[in-house]
Amino acid sequence: MSDKEKEVKNKGSGTDISAPGDAKPPNEQDTKLNNILKNRLKKYIKKLDDTGTSITKQESETIEVETFKELYQPKLDNDESYKSIPKFYYKLPRNDDVLAQKLREETRAQFLQKKSKELLDNAELKHLWTLLEKTNGNYSSSNNDELIIDYFQFKKIREEAGPKYRPYFTAEVFGRLQAAEGSVGRIRAVSLFNYVMRRVWLQQTRIGLSLYDVTGQGYLTEQDLESYIAELVPSLAALDGLDSSFTSFYVCTAARKFLFFLDPLRIGRVRISDVLSCSFLDDLLELREEDLPMELQEQNWFSAASALRVYGQYLNLDRDHNGMLSINELAGYGSGTLTQAFLQRVFQQCLTYDGEMDYKTYLDLVLALENRKQPAALAYLFRVLDINSVGYLDAFTLNYFFKAIQKQMIAHGAEPVNFDDVKDEIFDMIRPKDPTKITLQDLVRSGHGHTAVSILLELHGFWAYENREALAAADHNT
Numbered sequence: 001m002s003d004k005e006k007e008v009k010n011k012g013s014g015t016d017i018s019a020p021g022d023a024k025p026p027n028e029q030d031t032k033l034n035n036i037l038k039n040r041l042k043k044y045i046k047k048l049d050d051t052g053t054s055i056t057k058q059e060s061e062t063i064e065v066e067t068f069k070e071l072y073q074p075k076l077d078n079d080e081s082y083k084s085i086p087k088f089y090y091k092l093p094r095n096d097d098v099l100a101q102k103l104r105e106e107t108r109a110q111f112l113q114k115k116s117k118e119l120l121d122n123a124e125l126k127h128l129w130t131l132l133e134k135t136n137g138n139y140s141s142s143n144n145d146e147l148i149i150d151y152f153q154f155k156k157i158r159e160e161a162g163p164k165y166r167p168y169f170t171a172e173v174f175g176r177l178q179a180a181e182g183s184v185g186r187i188r189a190v191s192l193f194n195y196v197m198r199r200v201w202l203q204q205t206r207i208g209l210s211l212y213d214v215t216g217q218g219y220l221t222e223q224d225l226e227s228y229i230a231e232l233v234p235s236l237a238a239l240d241g242l243d244s245s246f247t248s249f250y251v252c253t254a255a256r257k258f259l260f261f262l263d264p265l266r267i268g269r270v271r272i273s274d275v276l277s278c279s280f281l282d283d284l285l286e287l288r289e290e291d292l293p294m295e296l297q298e299q300n301w302f303s304a305a306s307a308l309r310v311y312g313q314y315l316n317l318d319r320d321h322n323g324m325l326s327i328n329e330l331a332g333y334g335s336g337t338l339t340q341a342f343l344q345r346v347f348q349q350c351l352t353y354d355g356e357m358d359y360k361t362y363l364d365l366v367l368a369l370e371n372r373k374q375p376a377a378l379a380y381l382f383r384v385l386d387i388n389s390v391g392y393l394d395a396f397t398l399n400y401f402f403k404a405i406q407k408q409m410i411a412h413g414a415e416p417v418n419f420d421d422v423k424d425e426i427f428d429m430i431r432p433k434d435p436t437k438i439t440l441q442d443l444v445r446s447g448h449g450h451t452a453v454s455i456l457l458e459l460h461g462f463w464a465y466e467n468r469e470a471l472a473a474a475d476h477n478t
Helices: 003-005 028-051 057-078 098-117 122-134 151-161 162-170 169-183 188-212 222-236 246-261 271-276 280-288 294-299 304-319 340-351 361-370 375-385 397-412 419-430 440-446 449-457 461-466 469-478
Strands: 138-140 146-150 187-190 219-221 269-271
Touching: 028 057, 028 461, 098 188, 098 304, 098 440, 122 146, 122 151, 122 162, 122 188, 138 375, 146 151, 146 188, 151 162, 151 169, 162 188, 169 187, 187 188, 188 271, 219 222, 219 271, 222 246, 222 269, 222 280, 246 269, 246 271, 246 280, 246 304, 269 271, 271 280, 294 304, 304 361, 340 375, 340 397, 361 419, 375 440, 397 419, 397 449, 397 461, 419 440, 419 449, 440 449, 449 461, 461 469
Parallel strands: none
Antiparallel strands: 138 146, 146 187, 219 269
16 A cells, blocks of 8 residues: 555545556557657756756646657547547556556555545534524424524525535435425435535545555455454454454454355455445444443444354364364354254355365355345355255255254154145245245245245254244243
């Protein structure tokens, strides 16, 4: 990360930038022209050295413009496509092209710095609130005496505030706030102020995330996310007691949730726009509060309590202490009733090392099992259940997994349930478009996909479904 990137790092967010690269190898004419320009530059520098003279900034800019025109104008004149279709694709510079890489870094740093300066700072936000309070708006008795402004007052504030505030005071913004509140021709001043603050925060965060986007393409890789979270950890008050030896595992645990839910194609990167639009970043930044209740921390995946719980479970399962989990060790997860058929498919489908699972792969499994109602989790479990990789589950597939449930029932001394009854219940529950096949879309659309997969992958899930009425009555009585 360059010095200028670090300079704007704490100010906020930006957009994607790409620096131009060579579209094709230079031809003989380009090479000849480049050599002529280089020789001219060398002679000019030598002349300055010999005479000991210096040039003004204006003279330097003039030379720059003339050199640019000589270098690029012949290309623009000779290529007809430039006259009709502007160039819109720029290749990323090669890793060994140090000069192009440095130019790209410098361009990104300056662009982000420019965007950061366009944002409202705390003093300007306070000024905006002062203007809102000074306006001659009405106070609504039905809304706890909140200040209400109409469109004419909205425009007046925009003019008084100045040009830097104008992007936040458009007719579209007024219309959206008015529609959200269900009023006609009026909005609450506090709603407008909250909108401005939220938008500024999103822009700041976008700039902050863009500093870690090495390629400038609007994506963050797993390594980029881990770097961002690692540098964010010291500012999170709720993580003050985190042991330094555990920090790397915490960063891995936190970054994995972003990738699991925001990278459905498993290409190893997430879009910055997706990171901003989901609630995960809010959950992570919630840890800035010093007195966050323990109940909220336990429900927050990014809290120290949650990370220690997940990592502690992993260490407890690792009975041979080799840092990896075998299929027999993983069988002890949760209630210990995950079927062998399901576990074998997990190890077939997921990345393993000499037949054992590492911590990152384990995190994916935990996220899938703990969030079964989410589409991303259902997609993960569906891939495991789809033993023939055909994109659907049929009666044969359901029977394959339910046989393992029946074996567990016998092992626990219970009478096994008839498969046909369970199959009919699952199909009735999901109501697939094809009455003989259940697709992932069917599971998600039905709203009962989590129940269906739970019946097939663990005895505990099947038992909970079979006794749902008794459990519901018990909860009602308590």
